[in-house]
Amino acid sequence: MPELPEVETVRRTLKNFILNKKITDITVIYDKIISGETGKFVEAVRGQTIRDIDRAGKYLIFVLDDVAFVSHLRMEGKYNIVSTDTEIKKHEHIIFRLDDGNDLRYHDTRKFGRIELKGRGTYREELPLSKLGAEPAFADADLLFRQFKKSRLPIKSLLLDQSILSGIGNIYANEICYRMKLHPETLGTQMTKNLTQELLSVAAEVLDAATKLGGTTIHSFDAGGITGRFQSELLIHTQKVCPKCQAKVTKITVGGRGTYFCENCQKREM
DNA sequence: ACGTCCTCCTGTTCGC
Protein backbone atom coordinates (compact mmCIF):
# COMPACT_ATOMS: atom_id res chain seq x y z
CA MET A 1 0.00 0.00 0.00
CA PRO A 2 1.81 3.06 -1.19
CA GLU A 3 2.44 5.68 1.48
CA LEU A 4 4.49 8.86 1.25
CA PRO A 5 7.89 7.20 0.58
CA GLU A 6 6.45 4.92 -2.11
CA VAL A 7 4.51 7.72 -3.81
CA GLU A 8 7.58 9.95 -3.73
CA THR A 9 9.59 7.14 -5.32
CA VAL A 10 6.96 6.78 -8.04
CA ARG A 11 6.99 10.55 -8.58
CA ARG A 12 10.75 10.69 -9.06
CA THR A 13 10.81 7.64 -11.29
CA LEU A 14 7.97 8.85 -13.48
CA LYS A 15 9.48 12.29 -13.76
CA ASN A 16 12.61 10.77 -15.28
CA PHE A 17 10.59 9.05 -17.96
CA ILE A 18 7.68 11.27 -18.90
CA LEU A 19 8.55 14.89 -18.16
CA ASN A 20 7.87 17.06 -21.24
CA LYS A 21 6.18 14.18 -23.05
CA LYS A 22 2.90 14.97 -24.75
CA ILE A 23 -0.20 12.91 -24.07
CA THR A 24 -1.54 12.34 -27.57
CA ASP A 25 -4.49 10.14 -26.62
CA ILE A 26 -6.20 8.50 -23.66
CA THR A 27 -8.04 5.18 -23.57
CA VAL A 28 -10.22 4.58 -20.56
CA ILE A 29 -10.90 0.87 -20.10
CA TYR A 30 -12.44 0.99 -16.62
CA ASP A 31 -13.98 4.39 -16.08
CA LYS A 32 -14.76 4.27 -12.36
CA ILE A 33 -11.09 5.10 -11.76
CA ILE A 34 -11.88 8.59 -13.10
CA SER A 35 -13.83 10.74 -10.61
CA GLY A 36 -16.23 12.96 -12.48
CA GLU A 37 -17.07 12.79 -16.15
CA THR A 38 -14.72 10.61 -18.18
CA GLY A 39 -15.40 12.48 -21.44
CA LYS A 40 -14.46 15.77 -19.84
CA PHE A 41 -11.27 14.29 -18.44
CA VAL A 42 -10.18 12.83 -21.76
CA GLU A 43 -11.01 16.05 -23.59
CA ALA A 44 -9.05 18.20 -21.13
CA VAL A 45 -5.96 15.97 -21.02
CA ARG A 46 -5.59 14.99 -24.68
CA GLY A 47 -2.93 17.04 -26.43
CA GLN A 48 -1.42 18.33 -23.18
CA THR A 49 2.25 18.03 -22.26
CA ILE A 50 3.38 16.82 -18.84
CA ARG A 51 5.16 19.81 -17.30
CA ASP A 52 5.70 18.54 -13.78
CA ILE A 53 4.81 15.73 -11.42
CA ASP A 54 4.03 16.92 -7.94
CA ARG A 55 3.06 15.13 -4.74
CA ALA A 56 1.00 16.01 -1.69
CA GLY A 57 0.86 13.37 1.04
CA LYS A 58 0.00 10.15 -0.80
CA TYR A 59 -1.39 11.95 -3.84
CA LEU A 60 0.46 12.30 -7.12
CA ILE A 61 -0.31 15.31 -9.29
CA PHE A 62 0.34 15.38 -13.01
CA VAL A 63 0.75 19.02 -13.95
CA LEU A 64 -0.04 19.65 -17.63
CA ASP A 65 -0.14 22.82 -19.78
CA ASP A 66 -3.62 24.02 -18.84
CA VAL A 67 -4.90 21.51 -16.32
CA ALA A 68 -3.67 19.02 -13.74
CA PHE A 69 -4.90 15.68 -12.54
CA VAL A 70 -4.63 14.23 -9.08
CA SER A 71 -4.02 10.50 -8.76
CA HIS A 72 -4.32 8.38 -5.65
CA LEU A 73 -2.95 4.83 -5.89
CA ARG A 74 -4.87 3.64 -2.81
CA MET A 75 -3.89 0.02 -2.21
CA GLU A 76 -2.44 -1.35 -5.39
CA GLY A 77 -2.32 1.37 -8.04
CA LYS A 78 0.79 1.49 -10.21
CA TYR A 79 2.01 3.34 -13.25
CA ASN A 80 3.79 1.36 -15.93
CA ILE A 81 5.66 2.81 -18.86
CA VAL A 82 5.75 0.42 -21.78
CA SER A 83 6.03 0.57 -25.54
CA THR A 84 2.70 1.40 -27.17
CA ASP A 85 2.61 -1.94 -29.01
CA THR A 86 2.78 -3.94 -25.75
CA GLU A 87 -0.28 -6.08 -25.14
CA ILE A 88 -2.67 -4.53 -22.63
CA LYS A 89 -2.60 -6.41 -19.35
CA LYS A 90 -5.62 -7.51 -17.37
CA HIS A 91 -5.52 -4.79 -14.71
CA GLU A 92 -4.45 -1.85 -16.85
CA HIS A 93 -7.39 0.54 -16.73
CA ILE A 94 -6.24 3.87 -18.20
CA ILE A 95 -3.83 4.15 -21.12
CA PHE A 96 -2.11 7.47 -21.78
CA ARG A 97 -0.44 7.40 -25.17
CA LEU A 98 2.71 9.52 -25.25
CA ASP A 99 4.42 11.12 -28.22
CA ASP A 100 7.64 9.10 -27.78
CA GLY A 101 6.25 5.68 -28.68
CA ASN A 102 5.49 4.73 -25.09
CA ASP A 103 2.33 4.44 -23.04
CA LEU A 104 1.87 5.51 -19.46
CA ARG A 105 -0.54 2.88 -18.11
CA TYR A 106 -2.45 2.96 -14.86
CA HIS A 107 -2.60 -0.54 -13.39
CA ASP A 108 -4.72 -1.37 -10.36
CA THR A 109 -5.69 -4.89 -9.38
CA ARG A 110 -8.36 -3.85 -6.94
CA LYS A 111 -9.58 -0.79 -8.79
CA PHE A 112 -9.52 1.34 -5.62
CA GLY A 113 -7.37 4.12 -7.06
CA ARG A 114 -8.85 7.40 -8.25
CA ILE A 115 -7.85 10.04 -10.81
CA GLU A 116 -9.50 13.44 -10.86
CA LEU A 117 -9.14 16.49 -13.07
CA LYS A 118 -8.13 19.75 -11.33
CA GLY A 119 -7.04 23.26 -12.21
CA ARG A 120 -3.32 23.62 -12.92
CA GLY A 121 -2.84 26.53 -10.56
CA THR A 122 -5.46 25.59 -8.00
CA TYR A 123 -5.22 21.88 -7.28
CA ARG A 124 -3.86 22.41 -3.78
CA GLU A 125 -6.82 24.63 -2.93
CA GLU A 126 -9.35 22.10 -4.25
CA LEU A 127 -10.62 19.00 -2.51
CA PRO A 128 -9.24 16.56 -1.59
CA LEU A 129 -5.79 18.19 -1.27
CA SER A 130 -7.23 21.25 0.45
CA LYS A 131 -8.01 19.29 3.58
CA LEU A 132 -4.70 17.47 3.91
CA GLY A 133 -2.71 18.09 7.04
CA ALA A 134 1.00 18.88 6.87
CA GLU A 135 3.54 16.18 6.16
CA PRO A 136 5.50 15.22 9.30
CA ALA A 137 8.67 16.99 8.11
CA PHE A 138 6.79 20.30 7.94
CA ALA A 139 4.18 19.93 10.66
CA ASP A 140 3.79 22.25 13.63
CA ALA A 141 4.11 20.42 16.95
CA ASP A 142 1.86 22.85 18.86
CA LEU A 143 -0.99 22.49 16.41
CA LEU A 144 -0.57 18.72 16.33
CA PHE A 145 -0.56 18.52 20.12
CA ARG A 146 -3.84 20.47 20.26
CA GLN A 147 -5.38 18.06 17.75
CA PHE A 148 -4.21 15.02 19.68
CA LYS A 149 -5.40 16.41 23.00
CA LYS A 150 -9.00 16.82 21.92
CA SER A 151 -9.43 13.26 20.63
CA ARG A 152 -10.06 10.03 22.45
CA LEU A 153 -9.16 8.00 19.39
CA PRO A 154 -6.07 5.80 19.58
CA ILE A 155 -2.83 7.43 18.43
CA LYS A 156 -2.53 4.81 15.68
CA SER A 157 -5.83 6.04 14.17
CA LEU A 158 -4.81 9.67 14.52
CA LEU A 159 -1.58 8.94 12.63
CA LEU A 160 -3.67 7.55 9.78
CA ASP A 161 -5.96 10.60 9.63
CA GLN A 162 -4.73 12.47 6.55
CA SER A 163 -6.36 15.71 7.68
CA ILE A 164 -4.11 15.73 10.76
CA LEU A 165 -0.84 14.52 9.21
CA SER A 166 -0.50 13.52 5.58
CA GLY A 167 1.54 10.72 4.08
CA ILE A 168 1.42 8.08 6.82
CA GLY A 169 -0.35 4.79 6.09
CA ASN A 170 -0.68 1.58 8.02
CA ILE A 171 2.89 0.32 7.65
CA TYR A 172 4.60 3.50 8.82
CA ALA A 173 2.00 4.11 11.54
CA ASN A 174 2.98 0.76 13.02
CA GLU A 175 6.68 1.51 12.62
CA ILE A 176 6.36 4.97 14.20
CA CYS A 177 4.53 3.62 17.28
CA TYR A 178 7.14 0.92 17.70
CA ARG A 179 10.07 3.32 17.40
CA MET A 180 8.33 5.60 19.92
CA LYS A 181 7.82 2.65 22.30
CA LEU A 182 4.21 3.78 22.26
CA HIS A 183 1.26 1.43 22.58
CA PRO A 184 -0.86 1.96 19.43
CA GLU A 185 -4.02 2.26 21.54
CA THR A 186 -2.66 5.19 23.55
CA LEU A 187 -5.38 7.83 23.42
CA GLY A 188 -4.83 11.20 21.80
CA THR A 189 -5.82 12.78 25.11
CA GLN A 190 -2.93 10.98 26.80
CA MET A 191 -0.30 12.53 24.55
CA THR A 192 2.04 15.13 26.00
CA LYS A 193 3.72 18.05 24.30
CA ASN A 194 7.14 16.41 24.50
CA LEU A 195 5.86 13.14 23.18
CA THR A 196 4.20 14.94 20.27
CA GLN A 197 7.44 16.67 19.37
CA GLU A 198 9.28 13.37 19.53
CA LEU A 199 6.61 11.69 17.43
CA LEU A 200 7.00 14.30 14.72
CA SER A 201 10.74 13.84 14.51
CA VAL A 202 10.47 10.04 14.55
CA ALA A 203 7.78 10.14 11.83
CA ALA A 204 9.81 12.49 9.63
CA GLU A 205 12.90 10.36 10.15
CA VAL A 206 11.20 7.08 9.27
CA LEU A 207 9.57 8.51 6.14
CA ASP A 208 12.83 10.08 5.06
CA ALA A 209 14.84 6.90 5.62
CA ALA A 210 12.26 4.91 3.68
CA THR A 211 12.22 7.42 0.82
CA LYS A 212 16.01 7.22 0.55
CA LEU A 213 15.67 3.44 0.13
CA GLY A 214 12.93 3.71 -2.48
CA GLY A 215 10.09 2.89 -0.11
CA THR A 216 8.74 -0.45 1.01
CA THR A 217 7.57 -3.17 -1.34
CA ILE A 218 4.51 -4.85 0.06
CA HIS A 219 2.37 -7.35 -1.79
CA SER A 220 2.15 -6.32 -5.41
CA PHE A 221 3.26 -2.73 -5.02
CA ASP A 222 6.43 -1.48 -6.60
CA ALA A 223 7.45 1.83 -8.08
CA GLY A 224 7.80 1.26 -11.79
CA GLY A 225 9.73 -1.94 -11.30
CA ILE A 226 11.78 -0.52 -8.48
CA THR A 227 11.75 -2.74 -5.42
CA GLY A 228 11.65 -0.72 -2.23
CA ARG A 229 14.53 -1.60 0.01
CA PHE A 230 12.92 -0.32 3.20
CA GLN A 231 11.19 -3.71 3.33
CA SER A 232 14.16 -5.11 5.22
CA GLU A 233 14.15 -2.19 7.69
CA LEU A 234 10.67 -2.92 9.00
CA LEU A 235 11.02 -3.56 12.70
CA ILE A 236 7.46 -4.48 13.64
CA HIS A 237 5.07 -4.44 10.67
CA THR A 238 4.39 -8.08 9.63
CA GLN A 239 7.12 -9.27 12.00
CA LYS A 240 6.73 -12.35 14.16
CA VAL A 241 9.26 -11.51 16.86
CA CYS A 242 10.26 -8.18 18.40
CA PRO A 243 13.81 -7.38 17.24
CA LYS A 244 14.55 -5.70 20.58
CA CYS A 245 13.34 -8.23 23.15
CA GLN A 246 12.49 -11.30 21.05
CA ALA A 247 8.94 -11.39 22.48
CA LYS A 248 6.21 -12.58 20.16
CA VAL A 249 4.70 -9.66 18.21
CA THR A 250 1.02 -9.03 18.98
CA LYS A 251 -1.44 -8.41 16.19
CA ILE A 252 -4.69 -6.59 16.92
CA THR A 253 -7.18 -4.45 15.02
CA VAL A 254 -7.21 -0.72 15.72
CA GLY A 255 -9.80 1.34 13.88
CA GLY A 256 -10.28 -1.57 11.52
CA ARG A 257 -6.61 -1.81 10.55
CA GLY A 258 -4.13 -4.57 11.22
CA THR A 259 -1.82 -3.38 13.98
CA TYR A 260 1.47 -5.01 14.97
CA PHE A 261 3.14 -4.14 18.24
CA CYS A 262 5.28 -5.50 21.04
CA GLU A 263 3.46 -5.72 24.38
CA ASN A 264 6.78 -5.71 26.18
CA CYS A 265 8.41 -2.71 24.50
CA GLN A 266 5.41 -0.52 23.71
CA LYS A 267 3.97 0.46 27.06
CA ARG A 268 5.62 3.75 27.67
CA GLU A 269 4.20 5.71 30.62
CA MET A 270 2.95 9.22 29.89
C1' DA B 1 -18.43 18.56 14.46
C1' DC B 2 -17.16 14.24 15.54
C1' DG B 3 -17.01 9.22 15.52
C1' DT B 4 -18.52 4.81 13.46
C1' DC B 5 -19.74 1.94 9.95
C1' DC B 6 -20.16 0.74 5.15
C1' DT B 7 -18.57 0.64 0.32
C1' DC B 8 -15.50 -0.01 -3.30
C1' DC B 9 -12.58 -4.43 -5.51
C1' DT B 10 -9.89 -8.80 -6.34
C1' DG B 11 -6.41 -11.98 -4.94
C1' DT B 12 -4.92 -14.57 -1.11
C1' DT B 13 -5.45 -16.97 3.12
C1' DC B 14 -8.22 -19.35 6.40
C1' DG B 15 -11.46 -22.66 8.35
C1' DC B 16 -14.45 -26.43 8.21
Place this chain on the structure above:
DNA sequence: TGCGAACAGGAGGACG
Protein backbone atom coordinates in the same frame (compact mmCIF):
# COMPACT_ATOMS: atom_id res chain seq x y z
C1' DT C 1 -8.50 -31.55 -0.55
C1' DG C 2 -11.89 -28.21 -1.92
C1' DC C 3 -14.61 -24.47 -1.66
C1' DG C 4 -16.91 -20.67 0.36
C1' DA C 5 -15.90 -17.13 3.86
C1' DA C 6 -13.04 -13.90 5.72
C1' DC C 7 -9.48 -10.78 5.15
C1' DA C 8 -6.53 -7.01 3.33
C1' DG C 9 -7.24 -1.61 3.65
C1' DG C 10 -7.29 4.34 1.99
C1' DA C 11 -10.54 7.38 1.57
C1' DG C 12 -15.11 9.10 0.96
C1' DG C 13 -19.81 9.12 2.08
C1' DA C 14 -23.89 8.04 4.96
C1' DC C 15 -25.61 8.19 9.27
C1' DG C 16 -26.44 9.18 14.22
